Amino acid sequence: MLISKKLTSPTIGLVVLCFFIPFLANSHVPLMDGFVVLSIENIQALMLLSFAVYSYYYMRPLDCTEGKKQFWLWAVFWWILLFGRSISWGRDFFPDVPHIYFRILSIFFIAPVVLMLFSKKLREEIALKFKTISFPIFSFLLAVIGLIISDAVEHSRLIAPLFLHDLAYKDLIEEMYEFPVIWGLFEVSYLLMKQDKKIVKQAILVPQEAESDELSDYKNAH
Numbered sequence: 254m255l256i257s258k259k260l261t262s263p264t265i266g267l268v269v270l271c272f273f274i275p276f277l278a279n280s281h282v283p284l285m286d287g288f289v290v291l292s293i294e295n296i297q298a299l300m301l302l303s304f305a306v307y308s309y310y311y312m313r314p315l316d317c318t319e320g321k322k323q324f325w326l327w328a329v330f331w332w333i334l335l336f337g338r339s340i341s342w343g344r345d346f347f348p349d350v351p352h353i354y355f356r357i358l359s360i361f362f363i364a365p366v367v368l369m370l371f372s373k374k375l376r377e378e379i380a381l382k383f384k385t386i387s388f389p390i391f392s393f394l395l396a397v398i399g400l401i402i403s404d405a406v407e408h409s410r411l412i413a414p415l416f417l418h419d420l421a422y423k424d425l426i427e428e429m430y431e432f433p434v435i436w437g438l439f440e441v442s443y444l445l446m447k448q449d450k451k452i453v454k455q456a457i458l459v460p461q462e463a464e465s466d467e468l469s470d471y472k473n474a475h
Contacts, residue, residue: 257387261440264395267433271399274429278419293428297435298339304439305332312446320378321449327375328442330365335435337362382445389444396437403430 284290314325340346342355342362369375405413406427417426 254383255387257389260391275416278422290424301336320374323372323375324378327369334362334366392437392440396434399430399433403427
């Protein structure tokens with residue numbers, strides 16, 4: 254696997270933000286009876302949904318070659334799955350509906366991601382990307398670190414007191430550390446999309462250049 258050490262401005266900004274998040278509790282930021290946390294959750298859900306839409310229209314997987322088509326459809330379904338999970342499969346909007354319906358809905362969110370792994374072309378494309386794509390390590394680390402801290406705060410793990418200074422702010426701190434996770438994953442996806450887009454363009458340009466050379470040779474001969 255090739256490693257890209259490119260460090261983007263948003264990544265640097267979020268790393269800096271991560272150091273200040275724990276002090277939201279010390280600053281006594283108003284929680285407004287949960288409204289602030291709810292608003293953050295809604296923003297995150299919109300981000301995940303917009304990343305699914307953006308990925309689809311940027312890569313247009315149905316127009317890609319076999320392998321790439323399956324991979325980028327799979328990536329879009331991943332964003333949809335994360336969106337579904339962020340809204341508790343819809344339970345956040347309809348809390349009075351019996352939970353069984355949301356469990357059924359969760360299957361529809363999860364199934365495409367799992368079932369597509371049975372595609373040989375998808376598995377081959379994943380393996381190919383591990384060998385040829387330059388992987389943005391800092392964006393990935395941002396997502397991993399955000400996930401570790403968010404999980405630690407949510408489940409009161411050993412390192413939680415480093416980031417949670419007041420239990421009343423538990424939900425807020427947890428949600429704030431999910432922003433680096435979401436953005437880190439998007440940066441990884443976006444940088445992979447850019448690399449794939451370049452490969453697709455090169456594949457299109459090579460036949461066109463060959464055709465142009467043939468036409469030029471024909472004109473010179475006549």
